[in-house]
Amino acid sequence: MNKKIWIFLIAVSVILVGCGKEKIESFDTSISKIDDEEFYVSCPIDDGPGDDIGYYCVIKIVSEIMFKDIQGNDLKYDDYKIGDSVRVVLTEPQILRKKDVILNVREIKLLAASD
Known part of the structure; x- marks a missing residue:
């Protein structure tokens, strides 16, 4: 009986740890590289x-x-430079993993321009 309780508790712990990562809607980062019609961000x-x-x-x-x-005014792709701080808003909330190297993005908000 005691063994079944321990197995149950371990199974619940594993499930809770796996579900512990939250989906994110947006994140703040900086532009590391700008290529043909692509931004590379951390x-x-x-x-x-x-x-x-x-x-x-x-x-x-x-x-x-x-x-x-940051005030909500429209910008263009050409207004961004390497080193700019940006907020990346995803098209839908998700948990980012190593396999998610290409992001589906709804909005890129310029927070601070690099000098």
């Missing part, structure tokens, strides 16, 4: 304890992406 990927490796994600620039400044 991604907040958490692949477990002790994983301090930085990962880059690609934002393919498509016509549906809105470019805004």
